[in-house]
Amino acid sequence: MEKKIRNIHIIINxxxxxxxxxxxxxxxxMKEADIKWEASITHRGGDAVQYAKAAVKDGVDALAVYGGDGTLRxxxxxxIGSEIPLVILPGGSANVMATELGLPTDLKEACKLLSHGSLKTKTIDVGQFDKHYFIIGISLGxxxxxxxxxxxxxxxxxxIFAYLFSAIAALKKTKKCVYHLKIDGQEHEVQGFMCLITNTGNLGFSNISFDKHIDVSDGLLDVVVVRKANLSLFKLVIITLIKRERPDNLELVEHWQGKDISISSSPKQSVQCDGEVLEKIPLHIKIIPGAIKVLVPKRMDKAIE
Ligand SMILES: [Mg+2]
Known part of the structure; x- marks a missing residue:
């Protein structure tokens, strides 16, 4: 039996x-569900961290976030470290985590699930490097x-089309490199044009996953190296989108799973974490299994079946 939510704090970006x-x-x-609510507005990076900490201190029953994946992170x-569940009210240009958890991308629908008591608790993993946490993933290249x-x-x-135009430009720009990886003590050296160290598997704009085995609650991060950007890769992506399953093709894509991952690249490539550009490399990344409780629709755990 889920605990009845009586008061909620909402962080709005x-x-x-x-x-x-x-x-x-x-x-x-909130009126319909008889939930007392307060809201705070973010003005700059870091505000949502402070608001969430304050809500934990106040002892709210749940913390809701209206924003994209950056605000959510x-x-x-x-x-982290509290038992307070998170409610995701989707509002960003990319809602990878909301999609991953089968939440509606429409605010009205997401609110309806909350007010009708149609949500249940699910624990999800969170990634960490240094003192930074991430929910989606890190990528190079x-x-x-x-x-x-x-x-x-x-x-x-x-x-979302901003990413499409940027992708076309990046296809010309990104240079291949050698990734030096250490995954749970095992060393790998592999050439590629992109490396993902990911907690989630979907592409952010639909229920389509680039690998159905990627699970946000399995206590593992997935390391995916895409070796070449060519016509065969384009074909592989199309097959994946149609069949909703990626066929094995080690010449194009390599895939590992692990809990403790170190990565560097030579030469240096661009790095991003949950949609924000990072300057730091090499990185030592770990997973915190079941770090956070999130409310998800009762009818399905995950939209991708
Ligand atoms: Mg996982």
Whole structure:
């Protein structure tokens, strides 16, 4: 039996969303569910961490976040170590975690699940390097160049298409390199144009996963090296999208799983973590199994079956 939520704190990123009037939607569903709610607005990076910590101190029954994956990552950093469940109210240009957990991408629908008591608790893993936490993943090379190329202004204007245009530019820009990996004590040296160290498997804009074996609750990070960007890779991506399963092709993609991962590359490539560009490399990355409780729809654990 899930604990009844009586009071909730909502962190709102005012930059997120598609211009909908969010407060009336939230207010109506909280009223219907008889939930007392307070909200705080983020103004700069780091605010959501502090608000989440304050909500934990106040002893709320749940913490909700309206924003994209960046705001979510900050809120989770402030929640780690507490038992307070997280409610995701999708509002970003990319909602990878909401999609991964089978949550609706529409705010009204997400609020309805909460007010109708149609959510259950699921524990998810969180990644860590130094004192930083991440929920989606870290990548080197192509994807990091895509993130670098999609700035806030373009994202506001074009949404997910900002990434598409940036991807076309990055295809020309990204150079191959050699990745030096150490995964749970095993060393690997592999050439590629992109390396993902990921907690989630979906592509962020639909229920399509690039590998159905990637699980946000299995206590493992997935390390995927894409070796070449050529027509065969394009074909592989299309087959994956149609069949919803990636056929093995070691010449194109290598895949490991682990709990403790070190990575560097020569020459140096761009690095991003949960959509933010990082300058630091080499990285030593670990997973914290079951670090956070999240409320997900009762009917399905994961949209990808
Ligand atoms: Mg996993």
């Amino acid at each position: 005012p930059v997120a969303g598609i211009g909908e009037s969010i407060l009336p939607i939230i207010n109506a569903s 900050e809120a989770i950093s402030g929640l 192509f994807e990091a160049d895509v993130v670098k190329g999609a700035d806030r202004k373009t994202k506001n204007k074009l949404g």
